[in-house]
Amino acid sequence: MSSAHRLARVASAAVMTIVAIMALARATALPLAYHPSPAARLRLSFSARPERIEVCRTLSAEELAQRPEHMRQRVECDGKFASYRLRIDVDGRPAGESVVRGAGLRHDRPLYVLREYDIPPGRHAVHVTFERREQTDDDAEAFAPAVAVGADTGIFAGRAQREAAEHARRAEAAIPKRLQFDTTLVFAPRRVTLLTFDAERRALRLFGAL
Amino acid sequence: MRILERPARRALAALDALATSAYGWAWNPLHQTGTVAVAMLLALLATGLYLVLVYRLGAPAASVARIAADPWLGAWIRSLHRYASDLFVVAAALHAFRLFAQRRSWGPRTLAWISGCGLFLIGLACAWTGYVMAWDTFGERLAREGARLFDVLPIFSEPLSRIFAGDRPVPGAFFFVNLFVHIVLPLAMGIGLWLHVSRLARPTLLPPKRLIWAIVGALTVAAIAFPAALGPAADSFTLAERTPVDLVAAWWLPLSERLPAGVAWSAALAALIAALLVPRVTRRPREGSWAPSHVDPRLCTGCNQCPQDCPWDAITMVPRDDDRPSLVALVDPARCVSCGICAGSCAPMGVGPAGLTGRDQLTALRSCALTALGAAVDSPIVAVCCAQAPVTHVAALRARGALVHQVPCVGNLHSSVVELLVRQGAPGVIVCGCPPRDCVGREGPKWLAERFFNEREAELQPRVERDRVRIATMAGGDLRGTLAAYDDFARHVAALRRPEREANVELQAECAPPALAEDAS
């Protein structure tokens, strides 16, 4: 190979390498649009336990007698987990509506809400309702009645009371039947406003608001 | 899909020619895309080791910003890490394209193809998690897209997307799992790589050292000159108008973002199935030029050479079923890719795919090249060219007056062919093969040189003047190199005395094993 040819090859190799490097550097950091519109965003995000809607009855003494002692549960409940309707209106116009259920095949896991709505920047009236769809009411009173303290004995002593307390605790931990959020907000361009469920106050509230 | 092979082959030839004209065939990185990908994995391991030491799970964005701001070490190591990952993706994609275009994606190569698809996917997943580690706007974009895609699958009861909702800080567990996956995936790649080359007798894992250093050097220069982009730190409450996007390692992102998650999964699945089906739809019936090699036990002397030369470990030595004391070679058709390398390795010409054994080669030679040689007034130089050689090069040699004899691969070439040519009056024989790293038979040029000049079994006999034989490389894009090699050889041959033509050369009989020769007498 002549030296002129060698030089030409080195030059072409250098040019090609530089072009390849620049193409690689460019292609690896191409600024691509992500949120091209200046819209703001209202984000609803929370998780909570759905209510359990149960119909309970107290078993009679004869029914209990037919069962082995470890299965003598005095109150038997049958039911399902509640589902909810979530609706958002912005400036009086519906922005979205959906049904929310607990996770899992039987919907017995906590429910998770994550909804996002693009909203033009500026001041807007936001109205959010989250309410149970089922009309049937829980039969919590079924736990209260007449299982006298001391009715269960031995290692089963106090079982009916414990079950009633557990039922009440679950009802308390569940999300309320109806939640509502109604206010006017100022939305800044490309900023997210987050609405969440405050489990302590048992209410919807803006994230970061006191 | 086979209909795509021809245009793919043309495109590959054009790319190869371009790269060869710029770098020369010895430095052409396109001839070694597979090994370049492995070299990039090593570069990623080396740079990743440093990065993982300075990365902080508790403050991912801040720690990466600190690394990027360190001009002495962090900035360029991080950039080199990123560019190496991009080059890995490019090299792996080109490697697959090359094998597809060269019809090397089916039969015994199926395992390599499928494991290669797996390695490519793991590489993309690694890049994905790596970007998420940086937790800038692009990392967050990738994480959100990943969460969106996974949320439609019935895997997690809580939607992953809630991690980034902003009502709580992104949990450290998320970054821990991400880092864990980013570190574990390369281990899976190690296993995948082992599978990928497991069928090969002598896998070549790395490019030549000088090419490794050249590539790593070029990437380091790129890392210093164009530090890898780092977007602003991710913020759940800000919608970035645009983000830097790595269109090499995350080429799928703009596509996926435009599709509903279910459709994106379906498209990805369809693409994966199409890729995995390539070996099936490109396979050929194992007949004709795709027939597996075959041993003629009468000719096999049990010398154990073909098992050593076969690049695919397809030949074993087994006991004979006649009364001769030696072992006999046996080809496993399931491992044989019909490359024909064994044909050139067998002195008694007892092995090779149908039509390619040494005996078949001598017959073919007699029926065309020798006839032409005999008819020529002034015997021309014979150029034995690989069938993969560019037609323009072959035509140029013809135009120079050479008598061209083509063989499927120079690694198949039995030394007797060259011997016969010389003994029949050819003043010189130049064997033009592909660049060694671009041989479809993997080791053709290597074994050819060993047999001709280093007395490897099935060697070119000492009675053949070495001055009359030369090996050259014929690479698309380097016609000048091909012609220079030919012209140099022609000048050399012109200075030699004219050879004498021997009568009645019967190399088949000369090469027969003693047992068979005795039988014949």
Ligand code: SF4
């Ligand atoms: S190279 Fe030929 S003689 Fe030697 S083992 Fe193979 S088939 Fe038999």
Ligand code: SF4
């Ligand atoms: S043709 Fe011969 S060398 Fe090639 S894979 Fe088959 S047995 Fe091995």
